Amino acid sequence: MSQRKFILLSIFKTWFIATLISTVILIIYMMITELPREYERPRNCDMSGIAYGLMMLWILSVSIVSFSSLFSLLKPFQGKTKKWLCWFLLPMLTAGYFFVGISDGKIDREGVIYFLIVNLPWFTLWGLYYYRFNSLFKQ
Numbered sequence: 001m002s003q004r005k006f007i008l009l010s011i012f013k014t015w016f017i018a019t020l021i022s023t024v025i026l027i028i029y030m031m032i033t034e035l036p037r038e039y040e041r042p043r044n045c046d047m048s049g050i051a052y053g054l055m056m057l058w059i060l061s062v063s064i065v066s067f068s069s070l071f072s073l074l075k076p077f078q079g080k081t082k083k084w085l086c087w088f089l090l091p092m093l094t095a096g097y098f099f100v101g102i103s104d105g106k107i108d109r110e111g112v113i114y115f116l117i118v119n120l121p122w123f124t125l126w127g128l129y130y131y132r133f134n135s136l137f138k139q
């Protein structure tokens with residue numbers, strides 16, 4: 001398998017698996033933290049779907065930003081540090097921007113938990129593929 005194909009498949013697999021894992025964790029978290037209801041309100045008043053939509057759009061945007069890892073195939077970006085920057089710099093900056101944007105500058109418990117639920121599976125899988133890329137294609 002070529003390096004380019006490996007990177008593109010890694011982006012797709014990371015996006016898909018991280019979306020599934022984050023969705024399951026978010027469902028569990030929302031079930032655990034659900035407030036008891038005295039009476040059942042109609043479902044059209046439930047705003048919990050916003051968290052799922054934001055999560056899916058966020059993971060998709062981080063995966064799109066991860067296309068910068070293709071720069072590591074170019075000759076000027078072959079060094080270890082430059083390759084690491086190609087794979088992680090833009091996604092980390094984007095994740096930081098997301099955290100500040102979603103929390104409006106106020107760091108609270110729920111914002112940190114949501115940030116970790118959304119980003120931790122993606123970055124863990126992406127780090128695994130980075131490690132596999134370096135071990136498979138030693139230069």
